[in-house]
Amino acid sequence: WWQRRYGIAELGYGTWLFDLLGPLVVRAALLGFACAASLWFARRFGRRWWVAGAPVFVAVGVAVIVAQPLLSPRLEPVRRLEVVRQVEELAAREGLPRPEVEVRRTRGRTRQLNAEALGIGPTKRVILWESTLALPAAERAFLVAHELAHVKRAHLWKGLAWFVLLLVPALALLARLAPLRIPDDVPRTLLVAFLLLLASTPIVNAISRRYEAEADWIALETTRDPAAAKRLLADLAEAGVRDPSPPRWWRIPFGTHPTLAGRSGMADGWSTSGRAGRSRGGP
Numbered sequence: 001w002w003q004r005r006y007g008i009a010e011l012g013y014g015t016w017l018f019d020l021l022g023p024l025v026v027r028a029a030l031l032g033f034a035c036a037a038s039l040w041f042a043r044r045f046g047r048r049w050w051v052a053g054a055p056v057f058v059a060v061g062v063a064v065i066v067a068q069p070l071l072s073p074r075l076e077p078v079r080r081l082e083v084v085r086q087v088e089e090l091a092a093r094e095g096l097p098r099p100e101v102e103v104r105r106t107r108g109r110t111r112q113l114n115a116e117a118l119g120i121g122p123t124k125r126v127i128l129w130e131s132t133l134a135l136p137a138a139e140r141a142f143l144v145a146h147e148l149a150h151v152k153r154a155h156l157w158k159g160l161a162w163f164v165l166l167l168v169p170a171l172a173l174l175a176r177l178a179p180l181r182i183p184d185d186v187p188r189t190l191l192v193a194f195l196l197l198l199a200s201t202p203i204v205n206a207i208s209r210r211y212e213a214e215a216d217w218i219a220l221e222t223t224r225d226p227a228a229a230k231r232l233l234a235d236l237a238e239a240g241v242r243d244p245s246p247p248r249w250w251r252i253p254f255g256t257h258p259t260l261a262g263r264s265g266m267a268d269g270w271s272t273s274g275r276a277g278r279s280r281g282g283p
Helices: 013-071 081-093 130-134 139-151 155-177 183-223 226-240 247-255 262-277
Strands: 073-076 101-104 113-116 125-129
Touching: 013 130, 013 183, 073 081, 081 101, 081 139, 081 183, 101 130, 113 139, 113 155, 125 130, 125 226, 130 139, 139 183, 139 226, 155 247, 183 226, 183 247, 183 262, 226 262
Parallel strands: 101 125
Antiparallel strands: 073 101, 113 125
């Protein structure tokens, strides 16, 4: 309701609920599969069910990442030639082949600005929200370069590696704290799994913030326009009614990106280092 109150969301409550239905169905199906598979492995392998189950859950995770762009709604090809050329030029600067770029229709739904790097392998692509097409070219360049940087540095693959690294000990701990024997054990196992997920959230988000900062730095190196980067960050704050510097107690456990103020400070830092003639390879 607060997004409608402050003019961020433009769609009605009925449409909003309908949009939530698809992701909820997918998550419910994945949760049901995880419960059924875990119970089957537990019955077959006992307390060490997680050893056999881990590869299956990793395979499902890979499948979800691969399929995510194909399941994303309201996507269409980029039709504006200047945007296509801009993306191609930025990809060439970052040493990438011509990427697959699509636009997510957001007109009449939200005025927020966003872009995404989704998929791996054959489904890898960059998705621009329709609202970003109205941005000045220099600001959009930084946004696109940021997403291309995720592709360049293989952040999705690295995220998958972290997923495996965290999943295996988490499953082992889950099997120890909440043994699975019969279907009646499933609720307790789900509760423990939720608590483990909650405990791992600050770690996952810290990794995410590191990758986002790296993508920002590469975007600055690619566009060499820190002023445009700062204008984009200001537009992001205005369009989404975001706090540019949320309190530390919130951003450490829950922040997936560096603060907008911190990102703006990085642009200032890059500008200073550039004037000093220094070359740096990371944030």
